[in-house]
Amino acid sequence: MTTVAPPAYDEVTATFEPVIGLETHVELGTRTKMFCGCPTAFGAAPNTQVCPVCLGLPGSLPVANKAAIEATIRIGLALNCSIAEWCRFARKNYFYPDMPKNYQISQYDEPLCTDGWLDVEVDGEMVRIGIERVHLEEDTGKTLHVGGATGRIHGASESLVDYNRAGIPLVEIVTKPVPGIGAKAPIVARAYVSELRDVIRSLGVSDVRMEQGSLRCDVNTSLNRPGEEWGTRTETKNVNSLRSVERAVRSEMIRQAAVLSTGGKITQETRHFHEDTGETTSGRSKEEATDYRYFPEPDLVPLAPDTAWVRELQAALPELPRVHRQRLQSEWGLSDLDMQSVVNAGAVELIEATIAAGTTAEAARKWWLGELSRKANETGVELAAIGATPQQVAQLQKLVDDGKLTDKLARQVLEGVVAGEGDPEQIMQARGIEVVSDSGALTLAVDEAIAANPEVADKIRGGNVAAAGVLIGAVMKATRGQADAKTVRELVLSRLS
Numbered sequence: 001m002t003t004v005a006p007p008a009y010d011e012v013t014a015t016f017e018p019v020i021g022l023e024t025h026v027e028l029g030t031r032t033k034m035f036c037g038c039p040t041a042f043g044a045a046p047n048t049q050v051c052p053v054c055l056g057l058p059g060s061l062p063v064a065n066k067a068a069i070e071a072t073i074r075i076g077l078a079l080n081c082s083i084a085e086w087c088r089f090a091r092k093n094y095f096y097p098d099m100p101k102n103y104q105i106s107q108y109d110e111p112l113c114t115d116g117w118l119d120v121e122v123d124g125e126m127v128r129i130g131i132e133r134v135h136l137e138e139d140t141g142k143t144l145h146v147g148g149a150t151g152r153i154h155g156a157s158e159s160l161v162d163y164n165r166a167g168i169p170l171v172e173i174v175t176k177p178v179p180g181i182g183a184k185a186p187i188v189a190r191a192y193v194s195e196l197r198d199v200i201r202s203l204g205v206s207d208v209r210m211e212q213g214s215l216r217c218d219v220n221t222s223l224n225r226p227g228e229e230w231g232t233r234t235e236t237k238n239v240n241s242l243r244s245v246e247r248a249v250r251s252e253m254i255r256q257a258a259v260l261s262t263g264g265k266i267t268q269e270t271r272h273f274h275e276d277t278g279e280t281t282s283g284r285s286k287e288e289a290t291d292y293r294y295f296p297e298p299d300l301v302p303l304a305p306d307t308a309w310v311r312e313l314q315a316a317l318p319e320l321p322r323v324h325r326q327r328l329q330s331e332w333g334l335s336d337l338d339m340q341s342v343v344n345a346g347a348v349e350l351i352e353a354t355i356a357a358g359t360t361a362e363a364a365r366k367w368w369l370g371e372l373s374r375k376a377n378e379t380g381v382e383l384a385a386i387g388a389t390p391q392q393v394a395q396l397q398k399l400v401d402d403g404k405l406t407d408k409l410a411r412q413v414l415e416g417v418v419a420g421e422g423d424p425e426q427i428m429q430a431r432g433i434e435v436v437s438d439s440g441a442l443t444l445a446v447d448e449a450i451a452a453n454p455e456v457a458d459k460i461r462g463g464n465v466a467a468a469g470v471l472i473g474a475v476m477k478a479t480r481g482q483a484d485a486k487t488v489r490e491l492v493l494s495r496l497s
C-alpha cells in the first residue's frame, strides 16, 4: 500500500468549506449529586460517595437537585436562551458498566434551555455561535482498566469501576452547526470553548477544569465543496484542552480532505483524539449506534420553573466576560489588537490578578505575554498551568522596581518559579542571584575594566562615548550579569570624565 502525504492545510481550505459543531459537558459544582444527597467532592476514595439512588438499587427514588436546576437556567440565560416553562427529564437507556442503573436520566426532546447564542471574538471579528440547547443530566461513573500498556480495555487484565462520579449533575451545551468560517474553523472552535468556559466560570457554577474533566468537549466536523450540501460529519471525543480543540478540528479537516480528494467517502462515526500525535482515530460507527429508547422519566415530576424566579435569576446575572473584558481594556489603556493578544494568550484573569497583587497593568502584561507565554508555547501547556502564580509575578516585579533584580536576572528567577523552586526571594537566595549594587564592588570592577582596556579608555576620555559599550560589557561579564547596565554606564563615564 502506498501512503499519500496528507494535503497542506491551506490546500484543504482552498478546496473545501468546513462546518463545525460543539457539544460541551460541564460538571456542576453543586455540593450534592443530581438526584440524591451524596457529596460530589473530587478525589475521594473510590466508591465512598454513593448511596442506593446513585447506585441504582431497586426501589430507590430520585429527587431533583434545585441548585443544579438553578445553575442550568443561569447558564441558559447567560447564553441568551429561552427557558422552558415546562419540561421533563427522560430516560436514556443503554448498558455500560460505569452506569449502575443501566439508564441515564437526561433530557431529550424537552430541554430546559433552547435557541440561544454566544458571541466569540476571533482576529478582531465577532462570530456569533448559535446555541441549540442546554440540558441537564447526570454523569456516569468512571472505569479504570488495569494491566494494559495504554490504559484502554484492550490488553488490560482487570477493570475497576468507581461510582463516585455517577449522578453528579452534568450540563450539556450543544451548538447549532457553524458554517461559513473557512480556514478559521479550528480557532473559532477554540475561541468558543474558551469563551464558554469564561462565561460558566463567571457564573460560579463549575470550576470548568478541562484537565480534571469538569469541562469536556466533543467536536463535530464535516467538509463540503463550495455550493454543495454539507458533508457527512464525524464526532471527535476526548478533546481535553483548548489547544486540543483547535488541533482536533484542524487534523480532522486534513484527514477528511485527504479521503474526499481521492474519491473516498466520510463515514459517520465517533473518533478519538490523541494528545500525543495530534490525530484522530476511528471509534464507534454511527451505523451501529444504539437506539436509546428515550421515554419520560416516570420517577420525577415535570420541571416547571416559575417565570418570576427566572426573571430574578436573569436580573442577578453577573457581568459577563465580554463586558468585563471591555471594561478592563479601557482601564488598562489597551488597543483592540493588544487586548486581543491578551485574550488569545488566555491571560486576562492572570493579568487582572497580578495587578490586584500590586503590579501595574503594563508590567503584568509584559511578564504574562512575554517570557511566560513563550515558555507556555515551548512546553505546550496552557498559560494558567505554567507554574507561576500572579502573586509570584507581582513579587518578581516588585524586586525589579526596588532595584534588587535587573530584567535579565528577573528572567532567571522566573525560570526557577516556573520550575517550582518557590517564590522569587527564595530562588534568589537558593541560586545566589542578586544585583551587584554595592558601589564599591562595582567601582572596583569598572576600574579593572579601564585598566585592562587603556586604548578604549583614551577614546572615551577623548569624547567618544559610544566606545563605553566595550567597558560596560567587560564589567557585566566580570559581575556575571548581576550589575545594572545603566548604573555601570554612569560609573564608567564618571570615572573617565
Ligand SMILES: [Zn+2]
Residues within 6 Å of the ligand: 033, 036, 037, 038, 049, 050, 051, 052, 053, 054, 055, 167
Ligand atoms: Zn447517591
